[in-house]
Amino acid sequence: MTKIPGARTAPTGILGFPVAPMDQSGRLDVNAFEHNVKFLLQEGLSAIFVACGSGEFHALSHQDYRQMVETAVLVAQGKVPVYTGVGGNITHALELAKLSEGLGADGYLILPPYLIEAEQEGLYRYLNAIIGSTDMNAVVYQRDNCVLTLNTMQRLLDLPQLVGLKDGLGNMDLNIELTQTIGNRLTWLNGMPMAEVTMPAYVNLGFSGYSSAISNYIPHISRLFYEALLSGNQVLLSELYKHVILPINAIRRQRKGYAVALIKAGMQIVGHPVGTDVRPPIIPVESEHFQKLELIIKDAFDRFPRTGATPKEANTGA
Template sequence: MTANIGSRTAPGGILGFPVAPMDRDGRLDVNAFEHNVRFLVTEGLEAIFVACGSGEFHALSPQDYRSMVETALSVAGGKVPVYTGVGGNISQALELARISAELGAEGYLILPPYLIDAEQEGLYRYLSAIIGSTDLNAVVYQRDNCVLTLHTLERLLALPQLVGLKDGLGNMDLNIELTQTIGGRLSWLNGMPMAEVTMPAYVNLGFKAYSSAISNYIPHISRLFYNALLSGDEALLGELYRHVILPINAIRRQRKGYAVALIKAGMQIVGHPVGTEVRPPLIPVEEEHYRKLELIIKEAFERFPKPAAAPKEGSARI
């Protein structure tokens, strides 16, 4: 599932954001990362975004970053597009954009600038410098200290590399203004924490793509949810919310940083070899919360068994 932006194609559907497994020395466990990416590709996710928030972008070494991009591209093998995370200070962002282009990524997600709470003109200069630095597709991540007005986003539209905006802010007044003014010129991605919670409010605004954290361990639930949403199956949506989505989200909200740590915990529960350690300042999931997640995942498989081949009806509808 994709959106055509002129001659460019933007990612659509359910987007996979793999984690960054660690070895005993705190470096990237390449084998475990490869397993994570292969699982997402095999499960039919429409695009892979590496070294972003779930991939602990904040703490990766340059060597680990390059390894993640190389590995993801090798595993994906052109079956699905691979996007990278770039951001932080402008020098770092431009260097990571260059590496992404060098290695052959399809595009990158631009994360907020380091620390600075900037004026709109400053955000425009930051984003336009990164977007214009390569010919790769660019998606801007709207969140934290990178919140664009309509005027600023319209200025950035002069750059054909800009194909999408991912919203992690949740300001629906602003989302309506942006989507209804700009329309199909951009692909709109829901990037809220555990985006399944808010996706019903987003889909009617034109947000046809979303990042699914739970797809790292229960991707059939992500697909079941999205197909039910697109087909208007309110009964199934209600069951998924009551028994899986809202209970997991309740745990995620217990501690700062669980948006990342809880993914690794879920992956370990279902048998993926990624471990539960996260890089500081994040903290791993506490034992009580881990056990609660175990029970939710167990119930998810019992109530909603994984089919032999997960259908992708949602892809055909957009």
């Protein structure tokens, strides 16, 4: 997708969220990160979201963040949109928004504010300041301590930069109220942990995209799932849930932080050079859970073979 000046649309479909690989000194492994982004592009994901939750936004240095954005923009070359994660304390969020704009990103995903349990007016002021600080497209991440009422969302609609809402809360009453009142003024994205689990409930509300953690290591399963969902192929959906999606989700729920660590474990299993180290307070996947994931992934490739390149070939571009 070529960037169109003034375009106000959020990406839809299967959204890629690369990880933040570490070198031995704990800094970003730029080569491994570039490899991750290239793989997602080769697999046909519709957008790249860097330095967000999967990219360990909470622990990145300013230099690591800059390198991730620069690398993603360079690799994508305008073929798909590149969004960045901004959030935390307001000063930092505004700095990262300006930095992302200067580096040529297409938009940003606004993560929750740091620590504070705010009133709706406070959340409005926080989001309004960030969204209005640049001309980039902005997507609000609804989760944790950033849960917006319909009235607050409607106030933010005055900002043309606001193009979407990503839901990581799972409050379906609120989702119905938002989507059925606001309609297609916003693009609705499913950001629940392992979004494949809940996407059937979301798609009927008008959600047209979701973040796929497993696309970092088994993207062909992400594609099979989404195609089966949109085409109503219930037989294939049931098989994917039974043998891949629900078993992986069961492991993910074993420990806090596995939403990130399990992605790196899966990537390590299929041969991506990202390592399994994660930044505190996230913990790496325990050996028992790693072995279970390994068996699930092997079974996934046996039951649902990839077409075209092997994982190794797709990784290297061979």
